[in-house]
Amino acid sequence: MxxxxxxxxxxxxxxxxxxxxxxxxxxxxxxxxxxxxxxxxxxxxxxxxxxxxxxxxxxxxxxxxxxxxxxxxxADSPPPKQEIPVGQPAFTRRPVPGVRHLVAVGSGKGGVGKSTVAVNLALALRNLGYRVGLLDADIYGPSVPTLMGLKGERVRVSERNKLVPLEKFGIKVLSIGLMLPSEDTPVIWRGPMLMKALTQFLFDTEWGELDYLVLDLPPGTGDVQLTLAQNVEMAGAIVVTTPQDVALADVRKATSMFKEVNVPVIGVIENMAYFTCPETGNRYYIFGKGRVAEFAASYNLKILGSIPIDPEVAERSDTGEPVVISHPDSEVARAFVGIAKMVAQNLG
Ligand SMILES: Nc1ncnc2c1ncn2[C@@H]1O[C@H](COP(=O)(O)OP(=O)(O)OP(=O)(O)O)[C@@H](O)[C@H]1O
Ligand SMILES: [Mg+2]
CATH class of the missing domain: 3.30.300.130 (Fe-S cluster assembly (FSCA))
Incomplete structure (x- = not known):
């Protein structure tokens, strides 16, 4: 239907x-x-x-x-004078006021590093001098509070009855995980409730003036992605994948979905692309080499960057110190800065 x-x-x-x-x-x-x-x-x-x-x-x-x-x-307003052309798209995509570029980070498969990418990309953009917000659109499994070291903190509501995002490392942050009574509260919203929460996060929040609002999407191609695509004006989506076949198969689905709903795909990020041996400096392509490039070429997509596997990334995730902040000179952090520059070049 x-x-x-x-x-x-x-x-x-x-x-x-x-x-x-x-x-x-x-x-x-x-x-x-x-x-x-x-x-x-x-x-x-x-x-x-x-x-x-x-x-x-x-x-x-x-x-x-x-x-x-x-x-x-x-509607409060009278019908427009001219006849509404039959066959025009029936839903309206609204821009988020004050936000220049809304960028969604998604993937087909879970656990490929979307949240890690969303957080570090947001921080890298901020380090380039942009005003940045980060919205955790993963209603079912929010991980931004942990990744940003905001566990246990709560957002407040302003006198104007709007949500006030938290500020950390120089960016504005909002997540359902910062609103629930406790971290263990399960979220079982579906359909209209979910839609309401998401639109509230975007439109009833004091984001202020932002150059970039980065969205961390849940895995897959479900309600959240479609709701956003139909209701919100987005600059584009970034698709994260790892080099394994299974991840690539799922990313194909995600790419097709974004295409179908007319959200431009800005490019692909290859996460966990290789491991650099700290002793020898040799690169090991644990999950295979060149497959993401092949995939991107066949879909006519840009590769925005390749991020190596770094145990530090996983460790720091739990302590809430994103690698762009804690290890700005690491290979991973430099990869994120490169990606941020590519995104900024693409969108301005
Ligand atoms: N480049 C990397 N090197 C090492 N570990 C990584 C890297 N990228 C992500 N990880 C780790 O992989 C795990 C999954 O990452 P993350 O939570 O960002 O994935 P996700 O795609 O957002 O997952 P979900 O689908 O559950 O939302 C985390 O433990 C994270 O720390
Ligand atoms: Mg995630």
Whole structure:
């Protein structure tokens, strides 16, 4: 079931018995389908027909098996003068106010280092002089509080009823893990609740003016990715992978998903690319060499950088000292700076 099917049903709903020339689709200001719940915002062409229009919406979707719940609201503003062209995308992507570039870090597979990349990329961008925020969009398994050494801290709400991100190492940080009563509270939001939380993190938060807001996505191609892609204007996505076949197979899926929802893929980061022996300086390509490059070439994607395996990275993750801060001269930290420069060159 797609929004398109619903819009098709609306298009076939004539409103002439209400004295309205347009069909139902032409009155749609905003439409969202989250799980089985449909939310529609309609322009009201004349007052007093709200109830009738709601009935028309319910009637139109009554034949659609996957829509269980319908919410209809009305836009505050009058319908625009010109006719809404039929067939235009029905959802609206909003930019996050004050944020120049929203960059999502994702992958198809879990555990490839997305959160490590998101955190260190954010810090490397900040070290280049940019104003940076970091949003943990991993609602189910937030790891940013641990990685940033913010475990146990809590965000507060401002007088204007907005979330106030925490500040650490010079960047603004927000995560569901900084809002739950305790670290062990399970998060079981789905559909509309999840969507609400995510939009709140983006739009009801005092981010201020930022050059970059880096998003740490959960693994896979699920609700969070789609919700974001449909509702938020993004500069692009960065796909993280390791050189193993399984990771590459999953990253293919992730890349296709971003393409499908029209989010440009800025490039690929190869994590755990090799290990440099500290004694000899020799590089060992433990998970294979050259496969990520092959993959990137076949999808016409840029490789933004290759990050070596460094036991220090894993160790420092638990103590909340990202490697860009704790070991700025290490090979890994330098790789992150290189990636940050590539991203900045791409987006400006
Ligand atoms: N380059 C690296 N060298 C050594 N260890 C690394 C490296 N990158 C990530 N790790 C370690 O691998 C583990 C997984 O990393 P991380 O949590 O960043 O992955 P993720 O993709 O965000 O996982 P999830 O899918 O669970 O969100 C962590 O223990 C992290 O410290
Ligand atoms: Mg993660």
């Amino acid at each position: 797609a929004v398109k099917d619903i819009m098709d049903a609306f298009r076939g709903t004539d409103l002439s018995d209400l004295g309205i020339r347009e069909n139902l689709a032409q009155l749609v200001k905003d439409i969202k389908l989250i799980g089985e719940e449909l939310e529609v915002v309609l322009y009201l062409p004349k007052p007093g027909i709200e109830g009738f229009l709601k009935d028309k919406v319910r009637e139109a979707v009554s034949g659609l098996r996957d829509v269980k719940d319908v919410k209809v609201r009305f």
